[in-house]
Amino acid sequence: MTRPRIVGVETEYGLVARKPDGGRGVRLSGGEAAQRLFAPLEREYASSNVFLANGGRLYLDVGSHPEYATPECAGLADLLVRERAGDDLLVGLAQQAEADGAASGEPIRFRLLKNNVDAHGNSYGCHENYSIARSLDLPGLAAALTPFLVTRQILCGTGRWSPDGFAISQRAEVLHDELSSMTTRTRPLINTRDEPLADPARFRRLHVISGDSNLSEPSAALKVGSLLGVLDAFEAAVAGTGPALPELVLADVGGALRAVARDPRAVLTLASGRTIGALDVQREYLAAAGDSPVAARWERVLDLIESGREDELDGEVEWVTKRALLRRYAAARGLSWSDRRLAQVDLAFHELTRAADGTPHGLFRLLEARGAASRLTDPEVVERALTDPPSDTRAALRGRLIGAARSAGVRYSVDWVQFTAHDPASPAGDRSLTLPDPLAAADQAVEEMLAALTATVG
Template identity: 50%
Template structure:
């Protein structure tokens, strides 16, 4: 039994028309304008939503969405798509707000992991594991899998005539680290379970790509789940590459390249993935591992299966190149690569991005049902504690409460210290069980927020008296 979560950082470009000229905004200015309507509504750029998820402006001026906790990889894909809709909605609100202030501003929202200047932003997978799980055993199983996983779930990147299977294969600098910015590892070891630390760990994988293909996103997480089952079973891990980062870069360019493994043999990304997929049969039923098997078989035949997003993208770019007689390094092909990742819709209702356009035409199969995604904008797709959090957030917003929310806690600042009381008190609720979809304590707090008065602290900080240049205190005019 496990819960999953995904944090997606989005690329953002904004331009404002000033008379006849168009000026590109800085990353910070673009992000501030994008979040301005949300900040005015919630007095914050870090907001938990009624569906249990979280939208926020991350370090580096990146818009980011974190899904609510989900019980299955399929539910996670639905929650991820709902996050895309949330972010596209922010763009629409920002455009309207800019127009209301007399500015014509256009935003481009990208679901990718690297901009044309080499700046990277991440896609972070979260897997709940037991506190008794051995981190070394998890790493032993995961390293070889993760550096070769780009073969089945990479988003691909075409840049200046060079194509890589993964967006991030050149950006990762360490195998395991407790950092996420100064050093970008395959696996982040920071121990933040966002749950009862006596029971749970949170495995934080930050090496994967943001996928526009539902099938790729689903396989990315579902295959990782099977590898976690193998690691938790106590089986010995297969040999990993001697130099995982070198293998990541080599396989990003040529998945058939031979890489030296710890047992002295050589293997390609194909062979490593074949080995893991075969082992997965020992811990799961065919329905769990068959999509993995089918993807590997299709790639072997030279097809472009939807789960291997890079292969579909590469085929599309090469067809465009050949049709128009372009050189591999033509910048128009780089622009086409970026257009693959664009989110949102055109005024006529068509998708802006190429991936979403192919999906609308049926050429890129979709896993998440549109009605399920629409529902996930209002409530989480899985029965987890996200349902409790969502109810608390909704009740607080409806009553205009002063609250603070986190993944494992919820605090109301303006309730009376007791029923009928006149002194405000912090009323806190712990949400330490990620699987608890119901909470009598939360129900009681929701009821209190609906009917009890909102109180504020009287007094508080008193500014010191102002002093003139002669050091004599002057009365404050505050």
């Protein structure tokens, strides 16, 4: 049995806000929209960069993008719950900011978007994080993962309309390198910044920044679940307990990314001169991943696309669902594919915000609410994840510490690894502790600090 592996997702959201002023209203600048969105958080925490009691982190990223990082999760099912809870937290923040605006006589309408590109071509990301052993050779792992990541968009791309056609991924056009320490100017498949957020002698963080932000939970499950299976296979191969991963070296990584985005059945050229279909690349990794929990769904997607029956994946694979929606909209209104009104449909597909009665504004969430798109998470479980951290990772300890400090009225500072209680009334002064193991959900030093904080309340 494979040992647990910590996984987490960071999502950068698009944000648009308007003041009603006749017609479409007056659009706020990105900075003002973000400031108003985060005003309720600022009032509660005196900060726009906050670790929450549910183990996650909510903050304002560069470019005025709201960003939510899930807590550390020890499995795929919990990650899906935690990512969905992050979406709901942002939606709740937008609803509170709208209510505040209405109460002050300054109504504002927010549009919160879970996508990866704006109307000007700027891209923002979805970053996946996987714990791996420090001893693993990162360049070797990246070389083994590159063909997989280039073709993974077949499973989990969100799709993008353009007047010239349809791409299955929003991120493919802006990616260039296999490895880089940069995340903006030269966007790579894998970011190499050595920031383990754990004991650096034991852990490294594999930081994958090439995937799209998924609304579809089956697509999100394939995105992360397939990579988890490939990582397990790579580690088994290194340990000599499993076969080697496919030895495929692409002649042109960037060109291959864009070719697959235009056609999931694209034929790619390897450095050796041999050619191979993108679907066949995925089949080789599927075989290597063996009994991955997502293997059946993974194989079904490949089989239906290969047979030209991908329309049967409407409601399961996000890019298929979006393309089908765009085609239906155009056909019902007699629009050509190049009609710019389809760009608004594409954007509306990604909206998260809801009406006051809870009805989704976004087209994908409407499809999901009507049963036309599959959902894997239980709404009640997601509701609990808004406030409760995972019970089986370090997030449980951090969440308990944050909750206890807030209840005690004790100032604190916190990041992924460290917690400090600032209590000038205590003879000990500041009290700090470190949480170096993301898989540790129990710690005696934490229990002692919790007891001290509880005594403060008393």
